[in-house]
Amino acid sequence: MDEKIISARTLRRLPVYLHYLNSIQDHCRNISATAISEEFGLNDVQVRKDLNAVSGTGRPKTGYVVTELIAQIESVLDCRTESKTVLVGAGNLGKALLSYEGFRDFGLNIIAAFDNSPTICGTLVNGKPVLPLTDLETVCREKHIQLGIITVPASQAQEICDRLAACGITAIWNFAPTILRVPAGVLVENENLASSLAILSKHLRAEKGGAPT
Template identity: 45%
Template sequence: MGNNKEIQNVSKATIGRLPAYHRYLKEKLAEGEKTISSTSIAEDLHLNAVQVRKDLSVISTVAGKPKLGFEIAELIEDINRILGYDNVTDAVLVGAGGLGSALAGYDGFKNYGLNIVAVFDSDPEIIDSTVNGIKVFDAAQIQHLVRRLNVLIGIITVPKSAAQKVADELIEGGVRAIWNFAPVHLNVPENIAVKNEDMAASLAILSKRLAEILNNEK
């Protein structure tokens, strides 16, 4: 993925905003724009202008020019370098159910440096089938294949009752980072990175926001 030293110098909050900047800048480049100001980015993405300027000052290798702003192509290259979008990292996905199949079928991950090379499941009816052209292997082979393929990222989309066992298998195989969609806390060594996607929490936040909007309309 990205340059470790560079990432260490960028805050987690800024890292979290970079994909949105990247998508936006790619769209502007496709529209024929060559330069852009931090103010325009902030307005279009509904972000704080001061924060956007700070973010760009941290990631950009070339300072913006008065009245012109930043070179869009250069900003895109800077984000690619920091997030590692130019260096594709292989990943495996465990759990070929509805969510897992949807993630495996999303070709857009490759634009962000992630390439799912294998899917695992324990259902005999699914094993040896394919999802978006990716073969589904027996979950019993996780350790062996992860080690053989030298994969560093594992994606977990299994029920919470199976998530810890799957995480253990992935780590034993050599995975160093886990993207966890199971609604459970994973116990992993300190040198393993974990990103949890808590859909229940996200839905709760969305529901609260909806209730506030509806209440204000009364």
């Protein structure tokens, strides 16, 4: 029952801390929030509050025990538990994500991909089967899929999202450049590459045209 409410902002920083802690655990027993904050250019109180949300075992003058902190963050993030996943939309981006092995480190296991193009259906991408979209519901229900990755065009994203939610999927990773509406209890995480590019593009434009302040 020591479940504290962790803000999304904090949750996003935890994997960053975790990665850093793993990288230093061989040669550091203890680490202070101040040191972490300096490593990443953050405010030290912010780091302390983030760590407090998962730990609360820091000691003055010493800091935190690195291995404890790692265990506590891993427990909160729960990367060890495998998340059964389907990917919908085996276009360029979809295939790219299917080919990316890095997700395994975070417990993501893509069982199958779906697409409605007959030319790609039936093929394997990185050893993972691409199935016709009509099979989506059957597979999701039978395999007890928990997470869905959406890489279809924005115009179809909401429909796919509805179908996934109807199969009992409660977490959706959306790469389409749109905002999805979901029933209560379903979480959508938007990985909107267009939004990121908008920020970068705006910055480049400001650099060129305007004040270089």
